[in-house]
Amino acid sequence: MHTAPTDQLPRLQSKDDFLAFQKQAQEQWDGLWNGDRTVVSVGIGSSSIAKGALDVLAACRNELGDSAIVRETSGNGAFWMEPWIEVKRPNEPPVLYGPLSTDDVPGVLAGARDDLTVGVRGDEPYKSARPLKEHPFFKDQHPILTRNAGLIDPNSIEEAIAQGAYQGYFKVLFEMTEDEAIQEVTTANVRGRGGGGFPAGIKWASGRKAKATPKFVICNSHEGEPNVYKDRQLHECDPHRILEGILIACIACGAERGYNYIGGEYPLAIARFRKAVEDAERIGLIGHNILGTGKNVAFRLRTGGGAYICGEASALMYSVMGVRGQPRTKPPRSVEEGVWKRPTVANNTETLACVPDIITRGGEWFASIGTEKSKGTKLMTVQGPMARCGVVEVDMGMTLRKLLFDIFGGMKEGYKFKGVQTGGVSSGPVTEKELDIPVDFDSLTPVGGMLGSGGWVIFDETTCVVDFARYLTEFSRYESCSKCVPCRLGNPALVEIVDRIRLGRGSEDDITLIKRTAKHVIELSLCGLGQVAPVPLEGMINVFEDEFRAHVVDHVCPTGHCPIAAREPALAAAD
Amino acid sequence: MAQAETRHPAHPVPAPYTGRTAIDLDVVREIMSHFHYDDFEEAQELILSALQEVNEHFGWVSYEAAEIVAEALGTTVNRVYALLTFYADFRTEPRGVHHLLVCHGVSCYVLGSQALVQHIRDHYGIGDGETTADEQLSLQVVNGCLGVCDWSPVVKLDDSYSGHQTPESLTALINRAIAGKQAKEESNGAHSAD
Structure with a gap:
């Protein structure tokens, strides 16, 4: 399919223009897959680029020249099969091959490398290849937000529209009132995906009610957590879905400008989203008098500079306004006073990405997925010594056991499961016996875990929990914005105490001291970062008490990981 | 008009950063000429984006460059420095000829990135944000994630990623890069008139 440069796209002036454009895009899309030329798609995402996917793309172009269509698509979340290519020969279903190197390309394109086959896209097996959706990694997934991943070219607005982008926006513009749109989101009961779990419908309703103008909608795409990249994946695979969600929120809340704030560490996500905004502006989905409705929405893309704290809503808004991202006390809440002291509705990327489908398929449909209090699907990032990695x-409501051991294939050969660090860096670990708890916003709380933004890190028997707890506390110490005292001084103090334990100079009192210091930091810090910073450390102490006691009582590190292990046992005992 | 309302910072294609670069202030002015704003509020929103472009282009932002950014956006150099020193992406000192990013995400940590950082400290005498005395190598520990977790522990040396690193393989990687660059410079020198 031909991806038009931005300046060659038509400007759509009315409802009919949009429908005609949609129809044309649909025909082009069908033509691409039913034509008499071979279509080779290469999955390009930040993780596959690191593994040389751009070279594979170049090799395909080189090998095939004009004899076939070679196109770029996004990564599909399956890191273990990257770099991959999909080959669709005329009258055959598309077959995926991976992981491959540039040397494998000629063989794969000649059809001589069946050993690299991963599966067939579609429902029917083809020759020896099974459908990809029957692979354990894909079998239990429910792609709604990521259904276009690895399918459309993320740089093409035509392909996105052919796959249903902007239908929800269209519906909000022409077929329903603002209040009805908010009602659908409320019915869907979609809760904040960034970790807070606050219902988006309530936020939107208070945004709509706010009297001051102008109002803004801001999409929080800053994920600085060291183990989560769901928003990066969403931006890279389907930028138009996020943009559509923001635009719907703007119309529904009566906001005149939408913002998206992306962390600067994701250049590809920024580039693809920027192209999406430029294209949408060009065809007239953003701007004045959108499709002749008389409605106006402006859009601004802003990028961050690599500060974790900017994921906190008020810090994010300060960052947008070009100052240091340091949170402020609330109230006033951002929905009353946000960017430039105007009412601002702030939602997570994943939350806004749910919106287009909620509008087109209805809030009831969305609410039928998931558990009683947590609706819909969730993007999960899993890392560690696992057989497979990815998003x-x-x-x-899926159990952790199913997620980790079925979808991700369990531990890598030679590693033994010890625990899972939940909720990024803001929660405690869970162990083997808690793996059967269904994962949603609330069920992990009683055992000291958290869904958070859906990042799970598996650690194995060779990882020392004291050292790991230090790492997690050190992360928060580094990322503290140093505005309020408990977080600025409390976290370094905690790191110091843990260091003392790691060096074999700890005593039992240190455990009590940690708990007391942690309580101060948790109770007295201004924002969410400080309030959860000591939680992983406390969680590690609660769950792996024996291992901590071995460090402070016997002065040994059972895994041999801490500096304590390098000391003479006699010397350690003498301390 | 619609155009004025919905504008984003235009983006000159940044040349991929290679090697240690002095900052050409004319290029900074050229970058800044792509930033347009209607009011003081919008100008302030653009400071971070502008710094990011300069930082991406040269690998760091000098005081003089910061002054140009401040002037172009109608603010003060103090304000610009407040941002430069707060956000982790920015550097106010030049990088080494080779710039090494060591991923310190949780996954890489579990699989041994700490040992890599320690190894660089022992072997090359530099920590996070520092450059070796011969200006060949600078280190940045990414307190976030490079996002290639199935390759943990991951490093990024100049433009290329390498996974499953051990201290030994990392030394080999760095030595190869330094030797390669020097060989290239020597052969370039042999052919050029000066």
Whole structure:
């Protein structure tokens, strides 16, 4: 399919223009897959680029020249099969091959490398290849937000529209009132995907009610957590879905400008989203008098500079306004006073990405997925010594055991499971016996875990929990914005105490001291970062008490990981 | 008009950063000429984006460059420095000829990135944000994630990623890069008139 440069796209002036454009895009899309030329798609995402996917793309172009269509698509979340290519020969279903190197390309394109086959896209097996959706990694996924991943070219607005982009926006513009749109989101009961779990419908309703003008909508795409990249994946695979969600929120809340704030560490996500905004502006979905409705929405893309704290809503808004991202006390809440002291509705990327489908398919449909209190699907990032790594989208309420051991294939050969660090860096770990708890916003709380933004890190028997707890506390110490005292001084103090334990100079009192210091930091810090910073450390102490006691009582590190292990046992005992 | 309302910072294609670069202030002015704003509020929103472009282009932002950014956006150099020193992406000192990013995400940590950072400290005498005395190598520990977790522990040396690193393989990687660059410079020198 031909991806038009921005300046060659038509400007759509009315409802009919849009429908005609949609129809044309649909025909082009069908033509691409039913034509008499071979179509080779290469999955390009930040993780596959690191593994040389751009070279594979160049090799395909080189090998095939004009004899076939070679196109770029996004990564599909399955890191273990990258770099991959999909080959669709005339009258055959598309077959995926991976992981491959540039040397494998000629063989694959000649059809001589069946050993690299991963599966067939579609429902029917073809020759020896099974459908990809029957692969354990994909079998239990429920792709709604990521259904275009690895399918459309993320740089093409035509392909996105052919796959249904902007239908929800269209519906909000022409077929329903603002209040009805908010009602659908409320019915869907979609809760904030950034970790807070606050219902988006309530936020939107208070945004709509706010009297001051102008109002803004801001999409929080800043994920600085060291183990989560769901928003990066969403931006890279389907930028138009996020943009559509923001635009719907703007119309529904009566906001005159939408913002998206992306962390600067994701250049590809920024580039693809920027192209999406430029294209949408060009065809007239953003700007004045959108499709002749008389409605106006402006859009601004802003990028961050690599500060984790900017994921906090008020810090993010300060960052947008070009100052240091340091949170402020609330109230006033951002929905009353946000960017430039105007009412601002702030939502997570994943929350806004749910919106287009909620509008087109109805809030009831969305609410039928997931558990009683947590609706819909959730993107999960899993890392550690696992058989497979990547990003998946599953229904809320799946058990951790199924997620880790079925979808991600369990531990890598030679590693033994010890625990899972939950909720990024803001929560405690869970162990083997808690793996059967369904994962949603609330069920992990009683055992000291958290869904958070859906990042799970598996650690194995060789990881020392004291050292790991230090790492997690050190992360928060580094990222503290140093505005308020408890977080600025409390976290370094905690790191110091843990260091003392790691060096074999700890005593039992240190455990009590940690708990007391942690309480101060948690109770007295201004924002969410400080309030959860000591939680992983406390969680590690609660769950792996024996291992901590071994460090402070016997002065040994059972895994041999801490500096304590390098000391003479006699010397350690003498301390 | 619609155009004025919905504008984003235009983006000159940044040349991929290679090697240690002095900052050409004319290029900074050229970058800044792509930033347009209607009012003081919008100008302030653009400071971070502008710094990011300069930082991406040269690998760091000098005081003089910061002054140009401040002037172009109608603000003060103090304000610009407040941002430069707060956000982790920015550097106010030049990088080494080779710039090494060591991923310190949780996954890389679990699989041994700490040992890599320690190894660089022992072997090359530099920590996070520092450059070796011979200006060949600078280190940045990414307190976030490079996002290639199935390759943990991951490093990025100049433009290329390498996974499953051990201290030994990392030394080999760095030595190869330094030797390669020097060989290239020597052969360039042999052919050029000066």
